[in-house]
Structure formats: structure tokens, C-alpha cells
Amino acid sequence: MSNLSSVFYLVSAVLFILSLRGLSHPTTARKGNFYGMLGMAIAIGTTVASPGVLSYKEIAIAFIIGGLIGSTIALKIQMTALPQLVAAFHSLVGLAAVFVAGSAFYNPEAFDIGAVGSIPTGSLIEMALGTAIGAITFTGSIIAFGKLQGIVTGNPLVFKGQHFLNLIIGFVIIGLIAKFCIVQTPEYFWLIVLASFAIGFLLILPIGGADMPVIVSMLNSYSGWAAAGIGFTLSNNLLIITGALVGSSGAILSYIMCKGMNRSFFNVLLGGFGGEQAVASSGKKDDRQPKQGNAADAAFMMKNCSSVIIVPGYGMAVAQAQHALREMGDILKKEGVEVRYAIHPVAGRMPGHMNVLLAEANVPYDEVLELDEINRDFSSTDVAFVIGANDVTNPAAKTDKTSAIYGMPILDVENAGQVFFVKRGMASGYAGVQNELFFRDNTLMLFGDAKKVCEEVIKGLEN
Amino acid sequence: MSELSNQLEKLSYQAQEISNQASNLAANLAETSNGHGDFLVFGFTVLILACFVGYYVVWSVTPALHSPLMGVTNAISSVIIVGALLAAGPIDSSLSKIFGLVAVTLAAVNIFGGFVVTNRMLSMFKKKQ
Numbered sequence: 001m002s003n004l005s006s007v008f009y010l011v012s013a014v015l016f017i018l019s020l021r022g023l024s025h026p027t028t029a030r031k032g033n034f035y036g037m038l039g040m041a042i043a044i045g046t047t048v049a050s051p052g053v054l055s056y057k058e059i060a061i062a063f064i065i066g067g068l069i070g071s072t073i074a075l076k077i078q079m080t081a082l083p084q085l086v087a088a089f090h091s092l093v094g095l096a097a098v099f100v101a102g103s104a105f106y107n108p109e110a111f112d113i114g115a116v117g118s119i120p121t122g123s124l125i126e127m128a129l130g131t132a133i134g135a136i137t138f139t140g141s142i143i144a145f146g147k148l149q150g151i152v153t154g155n156p157l158v159f160k161g162q163h164f165l166n167l168i169i170g171f172v173i174i175g176l177i178a179k180f181c182i183v184q185t186p187e188y189f190w191l192i193v194l195a196s197f198a199i200g201f202l203l204i205l206p207i208g209g210a211d212m213p214v215i216v217s218m219l220n221s222y223s224g225w226a227a228a229g230i231g232f233t234l235s236n237n238l239l240i241i242t243g244a245l246v247g248s249s250g251a252i253l254s255y256i257m258c259k260g261m262n263r264s265f266f267n268v269l270l271g272g273f274g275g276e277q278a279v280a281s282s283g284k285k286d287d288r289q290p291k292q293g294n295a296a297d298a299a300f301m302m303k304n305c306s307s308v309i310i311v312p313g314y315g316m317a318v319a320q321a322q323h324a325l326r327e328m329g330d331i332l333k334k335e336g337v338e339v340r341y342a343i344h345p346v347a348g349r350m351p352g353h354m355n356v357l358l359a360e361a362n363v364p365y366d367e368v369l370e371l372d373e374i375n376r377d378f379s380s381t382d383v384a385f386v387i388g389a390n391d392v393t394n395p396a397a398k399t400d401k402t403s404a405i406y407g408m409p410i411l412d413v414e415n416a417g418q419v420f421f422v423k424r425g426m427a428s429g430y431a432g433v434q435n436e437l438f439f440r441d442n443t444l445m446l447f448g449d450a451k452k453v454c455e456e457v458i459k460g461l462e463n
Numbered sequence: 464m465s466e467l468s469n470q471l472e473k474l475s476y477q478a479q480e481i482s483n484q485a486s487n488l489a490a491n492l493a494e495t496s497n498g499h500g501d502f503l504v505f506g507f508t509v510l511i512l513a514c515f516v517g518y519y520v521v522w523s524v525t526p527a528l529h530s531p532l533m534g535v536t537n538a539i540s541s542v543i544i545v546g547a548l549l550a551a552g553p554i555d556s557s558l559s560k561i562f563g564l565v566a567v568t569l570a571a572v573n574i575f576g577g578f579v580v581t582n583r584m585l586s587m588f589k590k591k592q
Contacts, residue, residue: 016539017516023524023532026588033581036535040542040574047545053552055560062551062564066571073572074579082530082580089537089576092569096543099566103550107559110549122503220533223540228510230546235502239542241513246540248517253529345526352529356584364591370526 008046009238015039083350084148091141097134097226128177130229135196137222143204154209210430214257221250260345262408293444299460305382307338315388322361324454341368344392384416390429419443538577544570
């Protein structure tokens with residue numbers, strides 16, 4: 001690598017750092033994204049200009065095909081399907097890492113790491129690690145995509161001896177890497193790929209749908225480490241820096257998500273949480289009947305109060321209710337009601353998912369507040385309007401030590417003067433725990449599809 | 464007043480010392496970066512430092528923008544295209560070159576997809592009028 005190209009790679013690394021820095025505020029975020037694009041353009045330009053790269057035509061064709069596919073998908077995708085899209089994109093980074101490592105193995109001269117059959121051990125280890133992480137990212141992301149898209153069941157799939165099997169495959173991969181470094185034959189390279197594919201698949205399968213925010217963040221992190229691993233093979237600092245940035249970003253996001261559920265990362269990773277099993281095991285039947293309200297009541301009350309906090313959850317996204325909800329908020333604002341939105345860290349299927357959906361529906365971002373910012377205000381609020389959220393409002397998380405969600409930070413919806421709870425039926429949330437809030441005196445249930453209920457409330461407000 | 468100027472003098476002395484140390488460190492790093500065998504240590508240094516940078520930068524990202532953050536990190540992790548381009552570079556065709564071209568295509572899907580979808584998300588975030 002010449003000095004000049006090193007300098008360009010450094011510039012592009014700095015631009016990547018700036019692009020993340022820009023996301024500290026919505027006003028600087030778009031500039032940040034531009035820095036990211038610029039950094040990528042510089043990195044690609046520098047590489048294409050390097051003396052070893054000569055097949056411009058083929059590269060251009062491959063690049064344009066990929067670019068067209070990527071742009072088309074990104075322009076057409078619905079914002080509710082964002083988590084699936086991100087998972088699918090992660091899988092591509094993983095697969096690309098496998099292919100790059102593979103071509104480094106078959107043609108080490110192009111990467112300056114010796115000749116076929118006599119690659120230094122250090123490079124082989126780096127290559128093998130990059131391959132393994134890339135392959136795990138690939139199949140893991142495919143399963144995550146399937147679960148989010150509904151192709152694979154969102155329920156955790158568990159079987160006996162699962163963790164033991166994973167452990168064995170883990171050791172097999174380590175053994176294969178050791179053997180690969182000694183014999184340097186292609187068979188072992190592909191065996192590493194296959195074993196890593198298998199473990200990526202098995203790791204994500206037992207994890208339930210609502211734990212996907214953690215998993216998508218984790219895979220985001222993996223795709224970064226895969227890039228860093230390839231960076232070591234290529235002796236390229238840009239790949240290492242970028243890989244570390246992405247890797248730590250994903251790790252921090254997983255941490256935030258885990259904290260939002262008061263669960264350890266291992267607990268999520270071991271899987272089997274929630275879904276039908278948890279409902280069955282919780283056992284005791286609940287005969288209490290919640291009070292039921294109707295949309296007209298809700299409309300009347302909200303119109304005549306002074307402040308409303310809306311608590312959206314994944315159910316809102318499923319019902320595509322964000323536009324109707326914003327319309328409802330607009331009418332209330334016109335009536336002089338203060339309307340704000342409260343977002344729990346794990347609402348939705350990826351970090352920040354609700355914020356994007358509300359932004360898509362033209363809700364200004366300064367009306368959308370995080371748990372820490374708004375939680376105290378519930379006690380001074382007249383109406384809390386919960387739509388498509390459940391577990392994150394359950395007061396049992398604070399009081400009931402036996403509850404599966406005990407200790408999880410919740411939105412103190414119960415403290416509001418009146419709670420309206422929009423829900424399709426009485427089914428419990430992801431954690432399989434009955435929500436105490438339903439039976440409080442100040443709670444009225446509004447049964448029905450989230451979007452329809454919003455539309456009915458709007459009708460009520462207009463009359 | 465004189466106390467202040469004294470302190471200033473001390474401070475400038477310290478600054479000079481630090482800069483001396485930094486340039487020594489840089490010289491050391493440059494020495495170790497010669498040849499591939501030594502790159503492991505150098506690369507590892509870069510990796511750890513970059514992790515710290517990432518840690519502080521990512522914690523300063525506002526939670527409302529965590530989805531765009533994933534979009535951007537997804538796009539920039541495709542910087543792996545650098546490796547793909549080197550692999551696809553040689554004129555004569557080989558298995559390794561085909562792998563490289565496939566990787567270029569995959570990474571390009573990600574780069575464009577990641578940046579475009581992030582841009583779409585960010586363009587929706589608006590302030591109250």
C-alpha cells in the first residue's frame with residue numbers, strides 16, 4: 001500500500017467517524033450521512049486506482065448491478081419493514097466477507113500475503129476468523145430476516161440438547177481453523193464456512209420475535225467484526241477502524257436493548273423466552289374482567305382535557321396506524337390539548353423503530369420523547385393513550401418479584417389520570433404476562449384494530 | 464497576575480512535553496508498521512483505539528436516531544468492498560476473481576441500500592413548525 005493511498009484511506013475513516021457523530025442530533029444527521037457517502041466514495045476510488053486493480057469493466061458492471069438492486073430496494077421498502085431490510089443487508093455483508101476471504105485464500109498474491117500453499121499462519125488465522133464471523137452473520141441474519149418477515153415462526157424454536165450442540169459445533173470450528181492453518185487446503189476452508197453457517201442458523205432459531213431488536217443489533221456488530229477481520233488479512237487500517245466502529249455501535253445498541261428489558265445478553269442469546277411456552281407455563285387463569293370503553297368516550301375525554309401522552313408499540317406498526325394516530329394528535333392539538341409521544345427503548349422490532357414510523361407520519365421529532373425524558377410527566381397528565389404496546393406499561397415489573405418482566409424499566413402509564421388501552425383482544429404480550437394495568441380503575445380498554453380505533457376516535461373528535 | 468503567567472508557562476511546558484511524547488509514539492508506530500509480520504500489533508493498536516472512538520461517538524447518538532444509526536453502520540461496514548475490489552482486480556479470470564466480483568456486487572447492494580434508506584429515514588425527521 002503506497003503512502004498516498006494510506007492517507008486517502010485515513011481521510012475516509014475520519015469521514016466515517018464524522019458520519020456517526022452527525023447522528024447526535026436530527027439537524028446534523030443528514031450531513032453526517034453525506035460524510036459517510038463521501039468516505040465510501042474515497043475508499044472505493046482509492047482502491048480502484050491502486051496498481052493491482054485492472055479489470056475496470058467487470059468491476060463497473062458488478063458495482064452498477066449491486067447499486068441498482070440496493071437503491072431500488074431501499075427506495076421501495078415500507079418503513080414498517082425496516083427491521084427485515086436491515087437484517088437482510090447484514091446477511092450480505094457477512095456473505096461478502098466470506099467471498100473476500102475465499103478469494104484471498106485462492107489468490108493470496110493479489111493481497112500480498114504470500115503464495116498458494118505458503119500463506120503465513122497469522123494471515124490464515126485472520127482469514128479463518130473473518131470467514132467464520134462472516135458466515136455466522138450470513139445465516140444468522142437470514143433467520144432473523146425470516147422471523148421478522150414472518151416466513152420463519154416468531155416463536156422460539158427450542159429442542160433438547162440445543163446449547164450442547166452449539167457448544168460442540170463451536171469446538172469443531174476451532175479445531176477446523178487449527179487444521180486449516182496447518183494443511184492450508186480448500187476443503188478445510190469450506191468446512192469452516194459450513195460449520196459457521198450451521199451455528200449461525202442454530203443460534204438465532206431459538207430466539208423469539210420480540211427479542212429481535214437485540215439480535216439485529218448483535219448481527220450489526222458481527223458484520224463490523226467480520227470487516228475488521230478482513231482488514232487484518234489485507235493489512236488495511238480503514239477496514240479495521242470501520243469494523244471497530246460498526247462493531248462497537250452494534251454492541252452498544254444490543255446493550256441498550258437488553259437494559260430496556262432488564263435481561264442479560266446471555267439470557268437473550270440462550271433463547272426460548274416468551275412465545276406460547278411462557279403463556280402456557282404462567283398457568284393461572286385470570287377471570288377478572290377489564291372495563292371496556294368505546295372510541296366516542298375516548299374522543300370526548302381527550303378533547304376536553306389539557307394533556308395527552310401517546311404510547312405507541314409494535315402493534316401500531318403492524319396495524320399501520322401511525323398516520324391515523326398523527327391525524328388524531330393534530331385534531332387534539334387544534335383543540336388546545338398538549339400531545340406528546342412516549343417511546344420505550346425496546347418498542348418496535350429494532351432500535352429507534354417507533355421514532356422512524358412517527359417521523360414518517362409527519363410527527364415532529366421534538367414531540368417524541370424517550371422514557372427518561374417523559375416518565376415523570378405521566379402523573380401530571382390527564383390521559384395516556386396506549387396503542388399497540390403492552391409489556392412496557394405493566395406495573396407488575398415494579399411490584400411483582402415473581403413476574404417474568406420484574407425489574408424491566410416501564411413507562412409509568414398507570415400514573416396518568418385516565419388510561420385508554422387500544423388492543424385487539426385480551427391476549428398477553430410477548431413475555432406472556434398478564435398486564436395488571438387492564439384491571440386498574442382508571443383504565444378503559446378500547447378493543448379493536450389499532451388503525452380502526454384511531455379512525456373512530458377521529459370521527460368522534462370531529463362530531 | 465504573575466501567578467497566572469507562571470501557570471501559563473507551566474502549561475505550555477507540559478503541552479510541549481505531551482507533543483514530544485506523541486511524536487515519539489508515532490515514530491514507534493511507524494517503525495512497527497514495516498512489513499506484514501508486525502502489522503498484527505499495529506493493527507491491533509488501531510482496532511482498540513477505534514473501539515474507544517466508536518464507544519464515545521455511538522453513546523452520543525440520540526436514541527431517536529438509532530434506526531438511522533443501524534442504516535449508516537450497515538452501509539459503512541460494506542467498506543469490505545475494498546477487499547472485494549482487490550480480489551476482482553486481476554485481468555486474467557480465476558475462481559478468486561469471480562469471488563471478488565460477487566463480493567463487489569453484494570457490497571454494492573449494501574452501500575447503496577444502506578445510504579439510500581438512511582437518507583430516506585433522516586429526511587422524515589422534522590421539527591415542530
